[in-house]
Amino acid sequence: KAGVTQTPRYLIKTRGQQVTLSCSPISGHRSVSWYQQTPGQGLQFLFEYFSETQRNKGNFPGRFSGRQFSNSRSEMNVSTLELGDSALYLCASTSGAGGIQYFGAGTRLSVL
Amino acid sequence: TQLLEQSPQFLSIQEGENLTVYCNSSSVFSSLQWYRQEPGEGPVLLVTVVTGGEVKKLKRLTFQFGDARKDSSLHITAAQPGDTGLYLCAGARNAGGTSYGKLTFGQGTILTVHP
Numbered sequence: 105k106a107g108v109t110q111t112p113r114y115l116i117k118t119r120g121q122q123v124t125l126s127c128s129p130i131s132g133h134r135s136v137s138w139y140q141q142t143p144g145q146g147l148q149f150l151f152e153y154f155s156e157t158q159r160n161k162g163n164f165p166g167r168f169s170g171r172q173f174s175n176s177r178s179e180m181n182v183s184t185l186e187l188g189d190s191a192l193y194l195c196a197s198t199s200g201a202g203g204i205q206y207f208g209a210g211t212r213l214s215v216l
Numbered sequence: 217t218q219l220l221e222q223s224p225q226f227l228s229i230q231e232g233e234n235l236t237v238y239c240n241s242s243s244v245f246s247s248l249q250w251y252r253q254e255p256g257e258g259p260v261l262l263v264t265v266v267t268g269g270e271v272k273k274l275k276r277l278t279f280q281f282g283d284a285r286k287d288s289s290l291h292i293t294a295a296q297p298g299d300t301g302l303y304l305c306a307g308a309r310n311a312g313g314t315s316y317g318k319l320t321f322g323q324g325t326i327l328t329v330h331p
Contacts, residue, residue, distance in 0.1 A: 108258070137317040146324060147259075147304065152317025159316040194258050198317060204249065205306075205319060207258035 106131065108197050108208035116214045122183040125211045129176050129197030136178040137205060138170060141192040150193075153178050182213075190215045219243075220307055222322030230330050232294050237325045239305035240287040246310040248281055248288045249319070253302040262290075295329045302326050 109128040117123050129136050138150040149162040153172035170180040176197075182189055192212050196205035221240045229235055239248070247266045251259035263272050265281035265288060272279045276299075278291040288305055306319040 110258075135317050137319070139319075139321075147306075147319075147321040149318045149320075154316065160318055162318070196258075196319075204261065204264055205317075206261065207251075209256070209258045212256075 108195060108206055110193075110195055110208035110211050112211060113209065114212045114214075116216060117185050118216050119185055119187060121185050122181060123185060123213060124179055124181045125193055125195075125213075127178045127180075127195035127197075127208060129178070129195075130199075130206055133197035133199055133206075134176050135198040136172060136176065137196045137198065138178070138180050139194045139196070140164070141194055141210070142190075147194070150180065185215045187215050189213065220305055220320055220322040222305055222325055224325060225323060226326050226328075228328045228330070229295055231296055233329075235292050235295055235327070237290045237303055237305075237327075238287070239289065239322050241307060241320075242286065243307070243309075244285050245307035245320075246285075247308045248285070249306045249308065250279055250288070250290055251304040251306060253304060253324075259304055292327075295327075297329045297331050300327055300329050 111126045135154045137152040139147045141147045151170050152160040156172045167183045172178045192210045194207050194210045196207045198205050223238050247264055249264045250262045253259040263279045268283045268285045270281045276293045280289045303325045305322040309315040
């Protein structure tokens with residue numbers, strides 16, 4: 105069974121640009137959560153999608169958005185990039201049972 | 217705000233030593249998960265503890281969940297260089313609403329085991 109796949113693995117953008125990251129969950133998993141990981145703040149929850157609906161959202165500005173498709177694949181978008189958005193962005197998929205989340209390898213975003 | 221305080225932040229030990237990592241909160245969690253993360257990779261699940269007082273063993277790793285389900289510990293016996301990595305505890309609440317899909321993470325413990 106394939107794991108959680110995130111693309112691309114690395115991205116370099118400049119301030120003001122926007123970026124779209126992709127996440128394909130484990131087959132059969134319908135919930136996808138996104139996290140931002142930085143050395144200073146650790147792992148922080150961005151949002152969660154289930155059956156194409158955002159069910160939960162963390163404390164991030166509106167520049168961070170996401171969506172989920174009918175095949176459970178999810179994308180997150182960050183608009184008007186700031187230097188502080190440089191981070192490892194992780195997605196995790198959940199089977200729904202017990203809240204166990206399985207993580208992808210992440211997308212490393214560098215904003216210059 | 218639910219917080220998970222993880223300690224210590226850094227551990228540098230010699231091969232063969234024992235160590236314990238602590239994860240404490242003032243909030244009750246439905247379950248607590250421990251992950252290990254290596255540089256450039258995502259966190260990999262080690263164990264999930266659900267019942268207060270639960271103890272789980274995974275080879276040289278022993279995980280405990282506090283009776284009140286507010287704290288947990290990870291004990292490694294006879295650490296090896298292959299244990300080096302970032303260890304993260306994460307709490308889940310299954311109450312729906314603002315809990316959906318959200319894990320609350322501790323800050324992590326960077327463990328270095330020297331040969």
